[in-house]
Amino acid sequence: xxxxxxxxxxxxxxxxxxxxxxxxxxxxxxxxxxxxxxxxxxxxxxxxxxxxxxxxxxxxxxxxxxxxxxxxxxxxxxxxxxxxxxxxxxxxxxxxxxxxxxxxxxxxxxxxxxxxxxxxxxxxxxxxxxxxxxxxxxxxxxxxxxxxxxxxxxxxxxxxxxxxxxxxxxxxxxxxxxxxxxxxxxxxxxxxxxxxxxxxxxxxxxxxxxxxxxxxxxxxxxxxxxxxxxxxxxxxxxxxxxxxxxxxxxxxxxxxxxxxxxxxxxxxxxxxxxxxxxxxxxxxxxxxxxxxxxxxxxxxxxxxxxxxxxxxxxxxxxxxxxxxx
Numbered sequence: 001x002x003x004x005x006x007x008x009x010x011x012x013x014x015x016x017x018x019x020x021x022x023x024x025x026x027x028x029x030x031x032x033x034x035x036x037x038x039x040x041x042x043x044x045x046x047x048x049x050x051x052x053x054x055x056x057x058x059x060x061x062x063x064x065x066x067x068x069x070x071x072x073x074x075x076x077x078x079x080x081x082x083x084x085x086x087x088x089x090x091x092x093x094x095x096x097x098x099x100x101x102x103x104x105x106x107x108x109x110x111x112x113x114x115x116x117x118x119x120x121x122x123x124x125x126x127x128x129x130x131x132x133x134x135x136x137x138x139x140x141x142x143x144x145x146x147x148x149x150x151x152x153x154x155x156x157x158x159x160x161x162x163x164x165x166x167x168x169x170x171x172x173x174x175x176x177x178x179x180x181x182x183x184x185x186x187x188x189x190x191x192x193x194x195x196x197x198x199x200x201x202x203x204x205x206x207x208x209x210x211x212x213x214x215x216x217x218x219x220x221x222x223x224x225x226x227x228x229x230x231x232x233x234x235x236x237x238x239x240x241x242x243x244x245x246x247x248x249x250x251x252x253x254x255x256x257x258x259x260x261x262x263x264x265x266x267x268x269x270x271x272x273x274x275x276x277x278x279x280x281x282x283x284x285x286x287x288x289x290x291x292x293x294x295x296x297x298x299x300x301x302x303x304x305x306x307x308x309x310x311x312x313x314x315x316x317x318x319x320x321x322x323x324x325x
Contacts, residue, residue: 112146223315
């Protein structure tokens, strides 16, 4: 199975000129028991000259029960060699939190069971949001499995989920059908750029502000966003709190492209420039409708191909204003 996948990848890159196609490899408990799975996988990657950074090694929770010392060593070998190791079906077993404590992963795939009865199960939504927050605090990326509706997609995007998988984006297809739909693929430079954006946790700007319950109550959620460019900001991700903030200061919170008014443009450009040059958290205080806002910004990365830069932002209100609401 793995060899066939690598042959397909080689065909897509050499014959079709299609680069920037990440793919996943699922390993079971038997794979770890029957052979030196790291040596075998690495041999095939070298044989077919497939970039390791394109692969995601996925391990199910049940596999982690087997010979923990050997498994630790094998997963460590994968990561040291440049492969990314993910935990598959997170939340499907009874020891997911213990597994995160005992093993080091680059990301997790949340089991599709969390999205069953999504609209009616409020507790499931809370668990999902908390899981995403936990993963971000541990610098892990997240994929949600089984996404089938716009409502699920919107909730996951607002909660900071990096990737989705499910019928909402498309059903499984034969390779020949899939090739015909591949337009404007991301380059390796794009993948590195977005990978760095996904890994950044906006909460790191200020854990205290993120936990401020008055702030959450006022905005419905602590306003956070990841934006691109300086003079015309494009929102890569933003939560409900940030969209509410935009509407409060007079912008359309549903528009992904935010055209900054001349009165604000230079101040915002200076803020982003300071963050870019310092590499530190910079902030801007400004008044709108007799309310003082503070926006904190941190530079993330620059796309080497497009030269666009990404930043993460968090909005704060002084306590006096929050308390008066």
